[in-house]
Amino acid sequence: MTATHSTSASAYDTGFRDTARDHRDLHHHGDETKPSWKTTELFVYLAAVAGVLIASQTVGDGAANNGADYFAADKAWWYITLLTIGYLLSRGLAKAGSRTR
Numbered sequence: 001m002t003a004t005h006s007t008s009a010s011a012y013d014t015g016f017r018d019t020a021r022d023h024r025d026l027h028h029h030g031d032e033t034k035p036s037w038k039t040t041e042l043f044v045y046l047a048a049v050a051g052v053l054i055a056s057q058t059v060g061d062g063a064a065n066n067g068a069d070y071f072a073a074d075k076a077w078w079y080i081t082l083l084t085i086g087y088l089l090s091r092g093l094a095k096a097g098s099r100t101r
Contacts, residue, residue: 036091045087052079 036042056076059069 048083049080052076
């Protein structure tokens, strides 16, 4: 018995690669995330940092004149550090699934 139709591996591979390439081109929609300066989370982060700095500057001792500072600089910078960590985590999670070419 003789085979009337023979398929070579190279013909199959070429067709498979063409199909796979066409499939990739059809489903490529660009990057998943925007650059950080285009996102609202950057502006919210900057506003929060500005708010912490302004609050730290304006909140004083409540006119008690006892030298106590309720919102000292070290506490303000601690909050800014926490805000920065949160912002970096949110950007990392947003970019976790993104692919760049």
